[in-house]
Amino acid sequence: MSADTPIRLQPHEIALLRGGPRAAVTVAVLGLHLRGSVEAGRPGTMRTSEPVVADAVPGRTPLPLTPLESAVQASLGEPCGLRTLAKRPDVRLAVALMRIPLAKAGLLRYPLLGPTRAARRHVRALGALHTLPGDRRGLTDHDKLLAVALHGEAALRVLVPRFALRAGLVDRAEVVGGAFPPRSPRGRGTSGAGHSCGGGGGCGGGSD
Numbered sequence: 001m002s003a004d005t006p007i008r009l010q011p012h013e014i015a016l017l018r019g020g021p022r023a024a025v026t027v028a029v030l031g032l033h034l035r036g037s038v039e040a041g042r043p044g045t046m047r048t049s050e051p052v053v054a055d056a057v058p059g060r061t062p063l064p065l066t067p068l069e070s071a072v073q074a075s076l077g078e079p080c081g082l083r084t085l086a087k088r089p090d091v092r093l094a095v096a097l098m099r100i101p102l103a104k105a106g107l108l109r110y111p112l113l114g115p116t117r118a119a120r121r122h123v124r125a126l127g128a129l130h131t132l133p134g135d136r137r138g139l140t141d142h143d144k145l146l147a148v149a150l151h152g153e154a155a156l157r158v159l160v161p162r163f164a165l166r167a168g169l170v171d172r173a174e175v176v177g178g179a180f181p182p183r184s185p186r187g188r189g190t191s192g193a194g195h196s197c198g199g200g201g202g203c204g205g206g207s208d
Contacts, residue, residue, distance in 0.1 A: 011145035017115045018123045021095045025086045027149050028072045034141045040166030047079035068094040081168045163208040
């Protein structure tokens with residue numbers, strides 16, 4: 001299998017092959033966030049929110065929700081973190097159903113349903129073709145989902161740093177970058193560098 005395989009994979013399917021169920025759920029969460037349907041809740045959690053009306057966003061025509069996105073949205077009626085979300089029954093069922101066509105296509109092997117060598121080669125080829133973006137300018141929502149599917153947390157830190165941090169999709173230390181040790185004297189005057197990422201300009205600029 002090569003990058004021009006006739007099997008057209010969606011970002012959440014690519015994420016499942018690359019990083020497993022939690023990676024697929026992360027892509028689904030991002031897809032809903034980009035639609036305005038999911039936002040960060042209390043630190044490290046996510047919740048549903050009032051979706052953005054498509055007509056209010058010029059040039060954006062959202063695609064129908066995938067079954068995984070629908071399951072994630074329904075499961076976030078009760079806010080939770082990524083680990084808990086990935087274990088909720090409806091989400092686990094949606095992931096299990098995702099695996100069936102991928103296994104039939106020879107991308108997952110029985111009985112453990114891990115990615116086949118051909119699948120891993122294909123994902124690596126896609127990653128080389130679609131390299132990690134340097135910023136989010138000019139990217140469509142699909143481009144962002146594909147970047148996160150292929151590059152995981154590194155793409156989240158570039159594309160949606162504040163949401164990813166607040167929602168617990170990335171580790172706080174990874175976003176802050178360890179610029180100042182927790183008890184560094186330089187922290188005085190910068191009032192909690194660890195918190196500025198979540199609410200201001202210290203973490204990638206612009207709003208997510």
